[in-house]
Amino acid sequence: MDLSYTPEQSAFRAEARAWLEAHVPNEPLASFDTPEGFEAHRAWERTLHDGGYAMVPWPVEYGGRGADLLTWLIFEEEYYQAGAPGRVNQNGIFLLGPTIMEFGTDAQKARFLPKMASSEEVWAQGWSEPNAGSDMANIQSTAVRDGDHYVINGQKTWASRGAYAHWLFGMFRTDAESERHRGLSFILVPLDTPGVTVRPIEKLNHKAAFAEVFFDDARVPCEHLLGDEGAGWSVAMATAGFERGLMLRSPARFQQTAARLVALYQENEAEVGPAVRERVVDCWMRAEAYTLETYRTVSRLLAGGKIGAEASLNKIFWSELDLAMHELALEILGVRAELLPGAPSAGGVGDWLDGYIFALSGPIYAGTNEIQRNVIAERLLGLPR
Amino acid sequence: MDFTFDEDQLLFQTTVRDFLAKECTPEHVRAQWDAGRAHDPALWKKLAEMGVPGLLVDEAHDGLGMDETTAVLVFEELGRAALPEPAIATAAVAAPLLAAAGSGAATRWLAPIARGEAVVAVGHAASPFVTDADVATLLLLRSGDAVHALRPDDITATEEPGNDPSRRLFSVAFEASDATRLAEGRSGRALQTAALDRGALAAAAEQLGVADQLISMAAAYAEERKQFGKPIGSFQAVKHMLADCKVSLEYARPVVHRAAFSVASDSAHRSRDVSMAKVAASDAATHAARTALQVHGALGYTWEQDLHLWMRRAWSLEQAYGRSTFHRRRVEDAVLQSAAPLGAGTTFADAEPL
Numbered sequence: 001m002d003l004s005y006t007p008e009q010s011a012f013r014a015e016a017r018a019w020l021e022a023h024v025p026n027e028p029l030a031s032f033d034t035p036e037g038f039e040a041h042r043a044w045e046r047t048l049h050d051g052g053y054a055m056v057p058w059p060v061e062y063g064g065r066g067a068d069l070l071t072w073l074i075f076e077e078e079y080y081q082a083g084a085p086g087r088v089n090q091n092g093i094f095l096l097g098p099t100i101m102e103f104g105t106d107a108q109k110a111r112f113l114p115k116m117a118s119s120e121e122v123w124a125q126g127w128s129e130p131n132a133g134s135d136m137a138n139i140q141s142t143a144v145r146d147g148d149h150y151v152i153n154g155q156k157t158w159a160s161r162g163a164y165a166h167w168l169f170g171m172f173r174t175d176a177e178s179e180r181h182r183g184l185s186f187i188l189v190p191l192d193t194p195g196v197t198v199r200p201i202e203k204l205n206h207k208a209a210f211a212e213v214f215f216d217d218a219r220v221p222c223e224h225l226l227g228d229e230g231a232g233w234s235v236a237m238a239t240a241g242f243e244r245g246l247m248l249r250s251p252a253r254f255q256q257t258a259a260r261l262v263a264l265y266q267e268n269e270a271e272v273g274p275a276v277r278e279r280v281v282d283c284w285m286r287a288e289a290y291t292l293e294t295y296r297t298v299s300r301l302l303a304g305g306k307i308g309a310e311a312s313l314n315k316i317f318w319s320e321l322d323l324a325m326h327e328l329a330l331e332i333l334g335v336r337a338e339l340l341p342g343a344p345s346a347g348g349v350g351d352w353l354d355g356y357i358f359a360l361s362g363p364i365y366a367g368t369n370e371i372q373r374n375v376i377a378e379r380l381l382g383l384p385r
Numbered sequence: 386m387d388f389t390f391d392e393d394q395l396l397f398q399t400t401v402r403d404f405l406a407k408e409c410t411p412e413h414v415r416a417q418w419d420a421g422r423a424h425d426p427a428l429w430k431k432l433a434e435m436g437v438p439g440l441l442v443d444e445a446h447d448g449l450g451m452d453e454t455t456a457v458l459v460f461e462e463l464g465r466a467a468l469p470e471p472a473i474a475t476a477a478v479a480a481p482l483l484a485a486a487g488s489g490a491a492t493r494w495l496a497p498i499a500r501g502e503a504v505v506a507v508g509h510a511a512s513p514f515v516t517d518a519d520v521a522t523l524l525l526l527r528s529g530d531a532v533h534a535l536r537p538d539d540i541t542a543t544e545e546p547g548n549d550p551s552r553r554l555f556s557v558a559f560e561a562s563d564a565t566r567l568a569e570g571r572s573g574r575a576l577q578t579a580a581l582d583r584g585a586l587a588a589a590a591e592q593l594g595v596a597d598q599l600i601s602m603a604a605a606y607a608e609e610r611k612q613f614g615k616p617i618g619s620f621q622a623v624k625h626m627l628a629d630c631k632v633s634l635e636y637a638r639p640v641v642h643r644a645a646f647s648v649a650s651d652s653a654h655r656s657r658d659v660s661m662a663k664v665a666a667s668d669a670a671t672h673a674a675r676t677a678l679q680v681h682g683a684l685g686y687t688w689e690q691d692l693h694l695w696m697r698r699a700w701s702l703e704q705a706y707g708r709s710t711f712h713r714r715r716v717e718d719a720v721l722q723s724a725a726p727l728g729a730g731t732t733f734a735d736a737e738p739l
Binding site: 001013262286299300376384385 | 600635
């Protein structure tokens with residue numbers, strides 16, 4: 001065990017910090033769940049890509065930097081410390097990208113990864129259907145082979161980034177006779193395919209972040225099948241592993257929130273009193289624990305380990321922590337807690353409310369925390385189904 | 386940067402685990418309770434042959450010369466087995482304290498500790514009670530900013546019957562003198578703080594083992610016990626309680642391991658990191674104790690069922706070397722009064738290799 005950084009790692013940190021200081025926009029970009037914000041974030045992704053920082057852990061040939069996951073964690077820390085914009089293509093770069101790396105053919109890697117790394121193509125995820133949410137294996141959308149195409153029919157919903165994205169990945173039933181998690185295939189669908197209709201859905205924050213997607217005899221080339229036909233469930237579980245843990249939710253974001261919470265408490269200490277003190281520091285400790293566990297996981301992966309059902313532990317931990325930190329911040333803010341960022345009296349604290357609304361989605365998306373608890377109980381503790 | 390243990394460390398852990406599974410059975414623990422002593426010299430001698438009490442003692446004094454990153458793995462196993470024995474005071478606290486004190490009067494105890502011939506009781510600032518003072522061959526006690534080394538004849542110990550017969554509490558009276566003093570002033574205070582930190586780290590590590598064992602026992606019972614025609618472990622109400630325990634445990638583990646590194650590398654954040662570990666591990670263990678009891682129902686509420694061997698350990702280790710409230714205060718002070726930046730990238734910013 002050695003918990004110190006190597007000189008190379010420290011040098012990379014300094015280099016990334018300097019680059020971010022020079023390039024991160026001074027003003028926050030508009031939300032990427034608005035048309036203008038979406039394009040502004042894509043422009044930022046191009047800057048990041050040109051600087052060589054878009055995909056730190058990916059091979060150079062796919063638009064990455066060829067660094068290991070520890071280097072990536074360091075980058076993430078600097079990225080959040082610099083207050084850089086959110087990653088508009090997170091469904092692609094953090095979820096689908098690693099999945100293509102694991103299951104894709106060489107042709108698919110060459111076709112999809114570079115344009116994903118540059119955000120020329122932004123991805124939406126198509127997991128849920130009206131009758132397949134927590135019960136994901138109840139997927140009913142079908143993909144029927146017709147020559148060298150799949151003909152897709154059905155409906156996906158809650159497709160994150162669906163309103164503006166170019167492509168969607170999801171599971172479709174390729175074997176009409178199959179049931180549950182058998183007979184599903186993981187297919188990549190261009191959203192401009194004739195027969196595909198995207199209908200944006202406004203989220204709790206009144207922004208069109210996700211969408212319903214309807215498929216009406218949409219023809220998609222068979223070469224967009226990821227993994228084997230009928231093996232979609234195991235491909236999707238790998239994607240879900242990335243979503244629940246390491247890739248989508250590196251610890252830096254929560255550490256920044258915890259540090260802001262500590263500062264918020266210190267500014268308002270006289271009003272809120274000591275009762276909140278213990279809870280504030282408890283949140284800070286949990287953010288540290290999440291960081292430590294992530295470094296432990298990355299060390300394990302570098303030593304040849306794999307991410308398995310323990311991703312469900314991560315999902316519960318970060319989503320509950322994020323919510324707890326924002327709830328506490330609103331408590332500290334008192335009457336100002338209900339002000340949106342634009343309110344004249346918000347005085348720069350309105351983003352806590354925004355963050356709170358977003359944090360409320362954490363225990364729901366990427367598999368509800370109740371589903372995660374089932375996974376932990378059955379797969380880590382061996383309890384019967 | 387490498388947050389893994391090497392094969393030798395993991396092998397040592399497994400060896401201790403297998404040994405204690407055979408030697409420190411619930412029957413053994415209950416026999417110690419009946420005997421009214423949390424120490425079995427024969428078992429302790431066998432543990433010494435494996436190197437447990439001498440883990441942190443250098444090889445020149447018959448120890449293994451290992452560091453705290455290995456010690457926490459071993460202490461986790463002592464917790465898993467609910468081992469009575471003054472292991473924390475002797476192996477985790479006294480051995481490094483005596484080595485640091487450095488005088489001949491101090492270091493002459495190192496080899497007897499490593500060989501399992503001497504067991505030690507330690508007094509510290511976070512509690513007025515001294516654990517296992519009745520069986521100690523040496524007592525390291527504080528008086529103001531001084532640390533004193535005393536023999537059993539030098540003290541009067543009065544038992545304070547407590548909740549865990551594996552961790553017996555005593556009020557100890559003694560006459561401090563120039564002859565008994567190991568250190569005072571600044572070095573005395575430094576030894577006292579180090580003793581508290583080291584004890585808290587080992588107790589936190591034991592809590593990991595206690596929590597793991599409690600969760601395993603509850604999961605096994607939930608699988609075997611049937612109601613409404615099904616194992617109760619198939620009900621989500623039961624699954625979700627146990628899943629939450631598992632989350633608490635797995636997020637306490639790396640905090641304990643980091644604290645071990647901070648102690649071993651004498652980090653500037655040592656006390657803060659240890660306190661975080663003690664809080665996280667005690668929360669995990671007491672959460673597991675409460676849940677395991679609920680899963681076992683009335684059966685778990687009996688003296689006959691072995692579950693309370695570990696429940697009592699969870700409760701009593703929460704008290705050992707500073708309660709969670711004490712350690713939370715220490716973290717609060719460190720975080721809120723620190724001039725050092727918080728946030729992303731700060732976790733390992735000052736870490737030095739071992």
